[in-house]
Amino acid sequence: MDCSDVRRSLRDLLRHRLEPPLADEARAHLEGCAACGRARDAEETLDGLLAERLPRHAAPAALKRRLARLADPAPAWGPPERGRWTRFVAPALAAGLAVASGALLLERHAGRESAALERLTDEAVNDHLRVLASQHPLEIESGGSHQVKPWFEGRLDFAPVVPLPEWSELQLRGGAVGYFLDRRAAVMAYSLRRHAVTLLAFRSEGLRWPAGGSPAAAAQVQASSARGIHVALWRAGALGYALVSDVAPDELARLAAAFAAATAP
């Protein structure tokens, strides 16, 4: 094999697609040829950059749900979308029944609050797990919020706050654009010792939010858990925030209080 043969075979060699005798010949040539060795290094460097750093965009959950309906439209596909029936029919029914039973109405209200919290919690936990499972979770890797915050400009139609309390051991790893339910979200990834912490920021308009709509309630941090992962939810102006981690609930609560103060309009 000469240099030209080896250069033509480099991709196949690195992908382990070259027949063994040819692969041996190519390796022997590479050991003695500095120019071809540099070519191999360059190929490996580019492979490494693409595999490890090029953002890999996962399909948003809402898109996957639509695709699932397309791919398998049979009725057995899954439960009907939660809340659709109750959103339209149940309020009228509940209002009628409330005449006879105020207690029932209160119970339904509590149920809706609970369902809203559960829905937001589930989505926040799913997004957090998606960040953990993704091979390339971060689109911008960072040494500080001064790098991450400007990166979101032009990628979202809002400017998320990227908090980093100085007193904590929290480290900002980077950010990405993702989806929270049906809307785009800023995803900020932190690490706290060995724990992953994810902050999601998204427009809260149109989302059913637990604890009513008063300004005082909006600023209030709501704590919840799902599948062993804890979530703190709050609103600040037009944005909703979800802080998610498997750190102890009281530690997450302390962080959430600091984050909520930092994100207050």
Place this chain on the structure above:
Amino acid sequence: MLRLNPLAIVPQPDSRARERGLAALAHADALYNLARYLTRNPADAEDLVQETFVRAVRAWDRLAADSDLRAWLFRILRNTHLDGVRRQRRSPVEVGEAGGEEPDAWLRGDFELERMRRLVAEEIEEALLGLAEEHRTVIILDLEGLTEAQVALVVGCPVGTVKSRLSRARAALRAKLADYRR
């Protein structure tokens, strides 16, 4: 791009179609990733993947049992994208080979490689998005682990063309990456 109503166009399911539909879902992330790099836009990428599924569901009957489902889906996605680009431009899409540096033009020594190793995700993404469509496509498909024969099925050209196109695409990408961190 037009948003489709998925429920209005679905044919009656049968068990084989259902099986294929579920197998296709496993490729949703890979399809969306290619769509992002083709459209450069999350909303258009979603529409593109959805339309790909619509076309795939309509064409299940024409897919042989031993076909490469993943390559077939990528092919539908790319063709759908090119159709959309043609409609927008109202003129034929350029199908010739995109230009690129000669394969050896990037060999500028160890210093160059060291500088490339310091590149961050955003720079690599930006450089890739700056390449011609056919170059972006072969790089992403190669990264997905498709063989050159599978890529040839997707883009509809001989394996030899894929090999040279991939080589030129990588050379062009290296040249763009070399411009960063200068």
